Amino acid sequence: MCGIVGYIGTRQEAAPLLLEGLSRLEHRGYDSAGVAVVSPSGIKVAKRAGRVRDLQEALPKRFAGKVGIGHTRWATHGPATDANAHPHTDAKGDVAVVHNGIIDNAAALRAELAAAGVDLVSDTDTEVLAHLVSLADADTLEGKVAAALARVDGTYGLAVLHADFPDRIVVARNGSPLIIGVGDKEMHVASDLAALVRYTTRVAHLADGEIATVTATGFTTYSNRGADLIHSPRDAIHLDVDPAAYDVEHGEGGHMWREMQDQSAAAERVLRGRLDERFGTAHLGGLNMDARETRAIRRVKILGCGSAYYVGQMGASLIEELARIPADAEAASEFRYRDPVIEPDTLYVAVSQSGETIDTLLAVQEVRRKGGRVVGLVNVVGSAIAREVDGGIYLHAGPEVAVASTKALTTMFLAFSLLALQLGRVRDLSISDGKRIVAALQALPDQVEEVMSLSDSLVEVAEQLAAADSLFFVGRVRGFPVAREGAQKFKEITYRHAEAYQTSELKHGPLALISAAVPTVAIVPQDELTDRNVGALHEIAARGGPLVVVTHPGVDLGDVPCRRFDVPRSERELDPILLTLPLQLLAYHAASHLGLDVDKPRNLAKSVTVE
Secondary structure (H helix, E strand, O other), X not given: OOEEEEEXXXXXXXXXXXXXXXXXXXXXXXXXXXXXXXXXXXXXXXXXXXXXXXXXXHOXXXXXXXXXXXXXXXXXXXXXXXXXXXXXEOOOOOEEEEEEOOEOOHHHHHHHHHHOOOOXXXXXXXXXXXXXXXXXXXXXXXXXXXXXXXXXXEOEEEEEEEOOOOOOEEEEEEEOOOEEEEOOOEEEEEOOHHHOOOOOOEEEEOOOOEEEEEEOOEEEEEEEEOOEEEXXXXXXXXXXXXXXXXXXXOOOOXXXXXXXXXXXXXXXXXXXXXXXXXXXXXXXXXXXXXXXXXXXXXXXXXEEOXXXXXXXXXXXXXXXXXXXXXXXXXXXXXXXXXXXXXXXXXXXXXXXXXXXXXXXXXXHHHHHHOOOEEEEEEOOOOOHHHHHOOEEEEOOOOOOOOXXXXXXXXXXXXXXXXXXXXXXXXOOOOHHHHHHHHHHHHHXXXXXXXXXXXXXXXXXXXXXXXXXXXXXXXXXXXXXXXXXXXXXXXXXXXXXXXXXXXXXXXXXXXXXXXXXXXXXXXXXXXXXXXXXXXXXXXXXXXXXXXXXXXEOOOOOOOOOOOEEEEOOOOOOOXXXXXXXXXXXXXXXXHHHHOOOOOOOOOOOOOOXXXX
């Protein structure tokens, strides 16, 4: 959830490159930032609580060095202060460390170091790494890092400098991403591709348990076995990505606005080449499953966190409706802790925009450890989940920088639609129903564009919702995960309490909270439950609750007093994604009205790589 950058070369100063890289990773952590460089007089460190711009303003004029590391922090141990910002150093200032992840035994290590007379100056778990590296007996920096990590329990992606080894950066990974970028007589290190692509698209992804030495002319990887290092050659690969897509300049409205506007194009990208009009099916060769294996599936279990979990619920409904296979979604963060029974005829689907979400990654590893088949829906080529799974569907959403997911969520839904369609056609879904779904999917990009054109009409009601301290979002069956995602968006960027309920559950408790001060956003599609949904609207209105209704043209809401917004109809199975889009806009406009940083909501980060 933090960002790491590193640079080593012979021609350029490190600090400007580090700051530029940190600005591209600020969505991963933005409560403090810092850099360290190797200078002729030793290691120099500058760090500051706040944003990268605050660090840049505070950076000393003389901060020269062609080797350096940097970090943007998302606080885990200790508040956002200058002392807790990374990089952390040993007592002499000879070692500097930046670290993503959590050291589980940090308290015991801190106590041990304090008893040995080490003066700890921060509240962080990371500081112990700097002292352990400094105290290690090994003759090489690689050996010192390996010896330190042999004492550590937990997750880490880290980069280390040492004044006695000024020609190298040593990096390591266990559960938190680390990428090496290969340039011309210069090398880059980062926790996210966004910090590298301006300079190189030749990269190597470290695997868990690996350490690498990075010099100006190349890198060497090792498999870390306790304090022993075993040379483990790894080649860099070329990624076919457009560096301009990662441009930090987001224009008017910010990243979230741009990413919402990109949803129509993202929908086209995820569908391109995957629909078969003739046979009414989808082609997903990346699943690595033949027809026999597909027909043998008896259950589908979807694993995700946050918005990925909610879109997983939408996906489960799609799979049950189209393929007639029992399916459900579960929060990946809880999955492995209940010692789940893994069934050989169940297809497990892991959903993650970044492909690095630690809870989802650990759930994948639990499934694989117990012999299950798992496929991934991820957006990042070469990410940890993409490498762990047996097959998958790339989302092709393009880079998503804003913390609140929009276009990635839309492409996740469409990927589930493709999966459900392929599973259904291999089983009992008729060709006519298959063609019906294919035609609806082909129409969706234009319908997404139509919904986004509602933006201006939503501003006024969004501002009214922003004035409430608490809101309900309600929906039934297909509409309930839509309501959950709507509440998630609203709470994470407006900081208003928003709670989702099944509309049918209102009378079983939540109606007690309905009042003129508690608005309700209701999802009312035109389906077999429309009349019951409208009946619930009357119950809310009778208790004075303000109502905002997202519905379809032609739905008769009677005399219910409400603000109504119509979205175009698709096929009933695909309606949920179009009903979700106005909720993104409502949250965005409400947060903007409140003057909040929509792209970087407090206490949150884009890629959650700690438990």
